[in-house]
Amino acid sequence: MILSDLRDYIKVQRKVALIDLINHFHMDADAIRGMLGKWINKGKIKKIPLETSCGTSCCKCDPAxxxxYEWVDNA
Incomplete structure (x- = not known):
């Protein structure tokens, strides 16, 4: 996968979970995060902060x- 593949996928999906990117591209989470960082630095993609929790305090949710992540339109 190259950066433009990641960009195009997120652009079409608009919002996508890291786990979906892992499954779609068959790549490690850290490798995808590295590529996402390139697009985040360019202002094309942003990481959406998790606003709600599952209601428990165990902190065992898989970060993936x-x-x-969301595509940012810079019209």
Whole structure:
């Protein structure tokens, strides 16, 4: 996968969870995060902060399930 593949996928999906990117591209989470960082630095993608929790205090949620990324339109 190259950066433009990641960009195009997120652009079409608008919002996507990290786990979906892992499954779609068959890549490690850290590798995808590194590529996402390039687009975040360019202001094209933003990480959406998790606003709600599952209601428990165990902190055992897989970060890949709770990391959401969104395409940013800079018209």
């Amino acid at each position: 399930l709770t990391e959401i």
